[in-house]
Amino acid sequence: MYRSQRHHNAAAVSAASPPACDKIADSATSATRQETATAATTARLQERLERLRQRRREYADNAEPHNAKVNLPQQANGHSAKSDAGRCSPVAHFEEAASTASTTPTTDAAAISLLQQAQAHHRRRLQEAPWLLYEEDERFSHGRRQAALEHQINAALTRGDRTRAVQLSEQAAADMAGRRAAVAALCQDAQLPALTMTSQSAQTTGKRKLFFLLIDGIGDVAVPALDDRTPLQAAHTPNMDRLAREGVNGLLDPVEPGLACGSDTAHLSLLGYDPRIYYRGRGAFESMGAGLDMIPGDIAFKSNFATMDRSSGIVLRRRADRNFEGLGPSLCKDLDGIKLPSFPEHTVAVKYATEHRCGVRVRGPKLTDRITGTDPLKDNLPLVHCEATEDSEEARLTSQLVNELSDCFYNALNDHPINRQRIQAGKPPANCILLRGCGSRIKVPTVEELHGMRSFMIAPTCIIAGLGATIGMDICVVPGATGDYHTNVMAKGVAAVDKLLSHDDLFDFAFVHIKAVDDAGHDRNLDYKIRFLQEIDVMLGHVLQRLQQYCADIEGGKVTVCVTGDHSTPVLYGDHSSEPVPVTVWRAGGMPVPADRVCAFDEQAAAFGCLGRFCGDQIMPLLKRMTAM
Template sequence: MEMSKNAKRRLAFVLIDGVGDVSLPRLHYQTPLQAAATPNLDAIASAGVNGLMDPVEAGLACGSDTAHLSLLGYDPRVYYRGRGAFESMGAGLAMSPGDIAFKSNFATLDENTGIVVSRRADRHFEEEGPILCAALDGMKLPSFPEYEVRVRYATEHRCGVVVKGPKLSGNISGTDPLKDNRLLLKAEALDDSEEAKNTAAVVNELSKEISRILVSHPLNGKRAAEGKNIANVVLLRGCGIRIEVPPFEKKHGLSPCMVAPTKIIAGLGLSLGIDILEAPGATGDYRTLLTSKATAIARALSAPLEPSPSIFVPGEDQHKPGREDGYDFGFLHIKAIDDAGHDKASILKVRALEAVDQAIGQLIRLLWQAEKCGNYQYYLCVTGDHSTPVEYGDHSFEPVPFTLCQLKDFVSAVGEDNVIQTSLDAFPLPSVKAGDDLSDKVELSGMKEDRHKAFAGDSVYEFSEIAAARGCLGRFPGSEMMGVIKKCLKLKNE
């Protein structure tokens, strides 16, 4: 197939949250990526260029928000102002300059001792969360009637909380003790300004009033009767203001869109001027429909051949159509791998990585169909924002693999028939029970050694932390990622 020299170059960027890991004894000293059967990810590595990436800098265990800022070309040391604004905007709360917001958890408080016995009232809070948020939204603060409080459900046990009013500062501490069985904290000013002192007083009253409303809510009475943790406090952390930054499109010359059901990532995208696409069934947790995510990104990158999905606008009830001429940079965020790391679920992480690989195969088929029908050249990029090893159950400082190839090279590597025959049927993420015998789930010893040979780019033919170290890109900081991408797309750097 001969492509015009003026063909539009478009990139599908897949970020697997928490993808990196360490060698595990129960995986025969392989990482989950090495143990998982991931033929599509391996073929991307085989068809392209590879490297190891430190999302912010070597040796730093970073959060998803600071990592995403760095990867997208925004120095978090300059632009980061707390994650609360990202979470709240992603949950649908519009923010104006001067508003403050928090990344918040529904939690369980021992009212007699003031100890937070569980920072997560319930990981599966999809039904109760919106009900409790509706009870809190618009609440009044007796000592501070001039302030408006907005609350919106996010995902799992999380919600967004925004405070609007005069003389607010983001420079305060939160109320979250960050670990179970510790005392609920009081917000404190982190500088000597009157704004910070005033904001701390407002937030402490807000925390008190939230608990008063939640304790008397009938839903918590029902949970108590059923022997479940009650959600009688909202932990407020990551106080932040909406950042003012150059829009992504102006900075990089690429029109961007994003599928990110995880609210904090959606809010970060909105802050950078990135359109957030609707993807029915995409939830940002283990229940998510990866096929829906892949389809939404493919449609957005295929427009105007395909109608672009609707986009999400915070603070508005209706949704708006996406760009008629489509997008150049399609960001697909996948969260469930990170959840498996936090849950210390090694088998589930392996199986979920295999599901991600299947969804990437679906994305590739849809993009290849568009490339054959339209004047497009597609590229694929896959990486992570940090490592979340199942041994630790938290983010760590290990670098993550990075791979980038042109779609036509991928197709040449695996054969067009294999691409076209990929099923587009929707599928759920795997369910793995505790105690399952891993040897019944995955092959272990050297299973990838003979699957691929390097097809183009460099000598790497496997997508893993170990293989990526051999790549021609070497080891590089996340701040250089967009430069690498634009160089491969033959676009001018800023």
């Protein structure tokens, strides 16, 4: 319709134009050249406009499912934030002006002038806000190609073809890196200076930042001892309630509804990495977080010091002692470099992590992570015999190595002086190491490549710190932050806000992880869960005060704040559950959208928020949009 209408108008204009034979006769050659140039200009602009319209259509087709789960509130003028964002789109402005030009019965020169004005407006909009171009092209390039790859990966996993799934995941990672080329090509097409994915952070440096507070295990269920309230409802959290009251709220399934996920897969999802594509076991994360370097071909385990009865092979306690900080480093030092008689070409490295945990890395030829672990997952069950999960020489060799390693660890620990002292003191010996979550290092785009934000992470737990290091986040070590009940919560908040708002302006994305609430859920300790929720709220109050002062001092300063969790750990269950977690998003320096009617931060109130219920992979796009608005 657009093309035919334009041709009809052009014909009408041509018919209505008065002849000027005398001028044409005097300058026939000049007129011919001008007509040719005008036609060429019109054709070029029409071709460009059609390309932009096609991109707009494909972008809309691919973006609709992406945004369907997150609905921003209605604004005062009656339009939703999503529709307003659409009208602010550079392509939308160009198309609107071009449509006006095509339907206005004027001369060809006037139509071309309007098209040129629209193009200039388009270029000016992108120069003022280049992240709009990045966001639009990100969705365009991530559309059909990435969706098709994800579908193929899921199909391969369903039929058990792990090798094919890995090949496709590597292809998906390569496509992710290809977004830079797509952005550069579109900039060249629009005659703009070269724009990379990092230019978004350059545009917002010192102005717009993101503070992400993740409370591990925050979600819970109704507790009879609290009059059927959750610990979050029972806790005194005025600062979290303030964010909920002034911001926008919802319920978040960290990976997908109905999945009781682990912290590692949840963090991958929340940070924009599909765990079905990138997750290869938590062992590599734990070991890297503990300080063990990983190279291609290595395998690593997230490991527990446990208590086992050798005569029966029963694991009596999966955690020999949660308060293991004084003994763990000594035991790990003695186990580091342990020899495997049947595998002289392989080396073993052991390093203490936190509490009862340690990282174990094996390096040598023909290793694979396609094996089971030795952890029975429950107390008073037999130690699991490691087996291959695929029919390959590497898997069979690796499973044999792991079983021998488990025996060697037991022999070294059972006669260790520390364990003899524990037995004499009536304490359970730490005579076994449970090898779990075998994994190899994954190759993924960094956070800066994926989101265009320079980020750092405060996460004293090794598994989360290792995950952050894997995806290119700067790991900030905070004195007093231990990742357990002894952690200094306030020190984490102070260090995070100092680093985020520092004068050198190196970072625009702070990610703060707090573990103690999850430990309380696992220990079924109701009082500790409430206590740490309240400690976190006090820390959050200090952070908000600093962020507001920054926005008042810096012209145009805006800091988006997100508070949520990675999963629920109800005190009644003592383990992770599939209940969604509350999420609230607020911005220091002024909210770009109206607040909803939620007045408290908890599991029930969040269900009435304007964000609705959505999956974890939607949170970073939402936060980036909020930060850019």
